[in-house]
Amino acid sequence: MTINDKILQFLAENKISFTEIAKERGVTTQAISQLLKKKNAQLDFVLWLVERNPEIDLNLLLKPGKVISIVAETKPVYGNWVDRQA
Numbered sequence: 001m002t003i004n005d006k007i008l009q010f011l012a013e014n015k016i017s018f019t020e021i022a023k024e025r026g027v028t029t030q031a032i033s034q035l036l037k038k039k040n041a042q043l044d045f046v047l048w049l050v051e052r053n054p055e056i057d058l059n060l061l062l063k064p065g066k067v068i069s070i071v072a073e074t075k076p077v078y079g080n081w082v083d084r085q086a
Helices: 004-014 017-026 031-039 043-052 060-064 081-085
Strands: none
Touching: 004 031, 004 043, 004 060, 017 031, 017 043, 043 060
């Protein structure tokens, strides 16, 4: 599963259209389509997508092979270590 396959799966699951992305990026829908047809998306697009969707786990996105989802699991917050030392 390529990075683009994972991105396309994420977009489909979250009902994010190429048109919506194109408007935000200031490019045409065809440009987004062509970008995602390549084997791997350009780094600037990947970073933009992760910045726009902080729930995406960059490690899962870049991990080789198939993953169930690129959305990070929520991690429990236990408080600040310094606070517990006092």
